Amino acid sequence: MPEAGLKELLEAGVHFGHQTRRWNPNMRRYIFGELDGIHIIDLVQTEVLLENARRFAGELASGGGTVLFVGTKKQARGPVKEWADRCKMPYVNQRWLGGLLTNFNTISARISRLHELTDWQEEGKLALLPTKERMSMQAELAKLEYNLGGVRDMDRLPDAVFVTDLKTEEIAVREAERLRIPIIGLVDSNCDPTQIDYVIPGNDDAIRSCQLVIGTIGGAIEEGAGAWRVQEERRLAEEMERRKKEEEERKKREEEEKARKEAEEAAAKAAEAAEAAAKAQAPRPAGPVAGQGTSSSQAAGEVPSPTPPAGGASEAKAEGSAAPAGAESQKQAPVAPEKGASS
Numbered sequence: 387m388p389e390a391g392l393k394e395l396l397e398a399g400v401h402f403g404h405q406t407r408r409w410n411p412n413m414r415r416y417i418f419g420e421l422d423g424i425h426i427i428d429l430v431q432t433e434v435l436l437e438n439a440r441r442f443a444g445e446l447a448s449g450g451g452t453v454l455f456v457g458t459k460k461q462a463r464g465p466v467k468e469w470a471d472r473c474k475m476p477y478v479n480q481r482w483l484g485g486l487l488t489n490f491n492t493i494s495a496r497i498s499r500l501h502e503l504t505d506w507q508e509e510g511k512l513a514l515l516p517t518k519e520r521m522s523m524q525a526e527l528a529k530l531e532y533n534l535g536g537v538r539d540m541d542r543l544p545d546a547v548f549v550t551d552l553k554t555e556e557i558a559v560r561e562a563e564r565l566r567i568p569i570i571g572l573v574d575s576n577c578d579p580t581q582i583d584y585v586i587p588g589n590d591d592a593i594r595s596c597q598l599v600i601g602t603i604g605g606a607i608e609e610g611a612g613a614w615r616v617q618e619e620r621r622l623a624e625e626m627e628r629r630k631k632e633e634e635e636r637k638k639r640e641e642e643e644k645a646r647k648e649a650e651e652a653a654a655k656a657a658e659a660a661e662a663a664a665k666a667q668a669p670r671p672a673g674p675v676a677g678q679g680t681s682s683s684q685a686a687g688e689v690p691s692p693t694p695p696a697g698g699a700s701e702a703k704a705e706g707s708a709a710p711a712g713a714e715s716q717k718q719a720p721v722a723p724e725k726g727a728s729s
Contacts, residue, residue, distance in 0.1 A: 390436060390602045392429055398598040400588040401427045403575030413575050416587035425575040427587045436599065439570045439584040440606040443546065447473070447610030450618070451545035453570075454537075455600075456558050458482060462550040462596045467536070469604030473611050476540040478558070483533055487561040490543055493534070500530040500538055546570060548603055551590045552577040572599050 395401065403409070403417065403425035418428040443453060455477035457466035463479040470477035478486070486493055503523060506512050512520050547562045548570045549555045562569050563581050571582040574590045589595040 390433070390598055392433055394598060395429045395432060395436075395588070398594040399592045400432060400595045400598065401429050402589045402592065402595075403427050409575045410578050412578050412580055413573070413587070416573075416579070416585070417575060427575065427589070432587045435584070436586050436588075436602060439586055440602055442568075442584055443548070443570060443603050444606035444610040446546055447607040448614050449610075450614050452476065452540070452542070453546045453548055453607055454478070454540070454544035455548050455604075456482065456555050457550035457596070457600070459551050459554045459590075461591060461593045462600065465597045465600040465604075466550065469600055469608070470536065473604055473608045474539075475607060475611070476544065477536040479536060480532055482555060482558050484557055485561070486537070486558070487543060487565055487567070493537075494541075496530060497534055497538055497540070500527070500534055503527040503530065543567065548600075549582075550596055550600065552582070570603060572596070 401418070403413075406420050406423050406425055409417070409425055413425075416428055416431055418426045420426060447453065453473075453475050455466045455470040455475060457463060457477075457479055458481060466477050466479045470479075483493065503512075503526065506523070507527065512523055515523065543565065544567065546568045547558065549559060550572045552559055552571055552573060553576065559569060559571070559581055568583045569581065570584040570586070571577075571579075572586050572588055572590045572595075573579045573582060574588070577590075579585045579587075586599055588599060
């Protein structure tokens with residue numbers, strides 16, 4: 387991370403404060419003395435505090451945090467935009483909209499509208515509208531771009547706010563303090579440092595001083611954010627590789643399960659076919675001829691016992707008695723000679 391030593395701070399004029407009659411008593415501990423009615427800021431403390439702020443910003447960015455750059459005064463607009471773009475962080479360098487932090491839901495809706503109008507302009511839809519409606523939307527787009535162009539990619543509240551002038555950015559400081567967002571501030575001798583979490587005593591009116599402080603903090607954020615992006619890309623690549631392997635393993639298991647089921651079905655079908663073939667090839671036993679059915683006892687050579695008639699025992703006795711009578715009549719009856727024999 388780039389560092390700013392005493393020599394760089396002295397050459398940039400960071401030690402020059404405001405006139406002694408315009409000072410804030412709370413800045414007493416950061417003032418070294420006065421010269422020709424101007425307060426001289428203690429650069430030894432500035433160096434130490436700048437290093438603390440730089441370390442905090444770098445660690446925050448390396449953990450994926452977001453730092454909002456705020457600098458709407460003329461001396462800080464250029465460096466704020468340059469370093470915020472390099473760090474890919476949100477920034478405000480034209481006008482601070484009241485409620486940008488405390489009323490972020492409404493601001494998010496306006497940011498969505500900005501994206502919508504930008505997409506229409508890029509796709510050429512605005513050119514197809516009637517003249518009056520097209521001019522109205524172009525004016526709305528220009529206004530949104532002016533006020534919210536730097537925070538168009540800020541989808542949540544920032545993790546820290548870097549302010550270059552506490553007097554000019556008083557509303558931003560109050561909103562961040564209300565939401566308990568850490569504030570990194572370049573504090574001149576006419577400002578109150580009690581509201582700032584990471585105070586950087588220094589000149590906030592000189593262009594070179596603003597460039598040096600913003601560049602130091604921005605360099606730390608850029609390095610930390612770059613390291614975090616590399617880690618994030620590596621993590622995403624590993625995650626994609628892991629998901630790819632899991633998908634391949636899942637497909638492999640599905641294919642194996644499908645092959646196993648198909649093999650089981652084929653084996654079952656083969657078993658059924660073999661059983662059917664065995665049944666078809668087995669010899670059938672010779673059955674009884676129609677009308678000559680025999681029982682198992684007859685097949686074994688046994689003589690079947692007579693079965694009494696259904697009429698009962700009386701009928702059987704009557705038939706028994708009638709049988710000998712018939713026999714006797716047959717014995718007593720004479721045999722008539724045939725005519726051919728007599729002749």
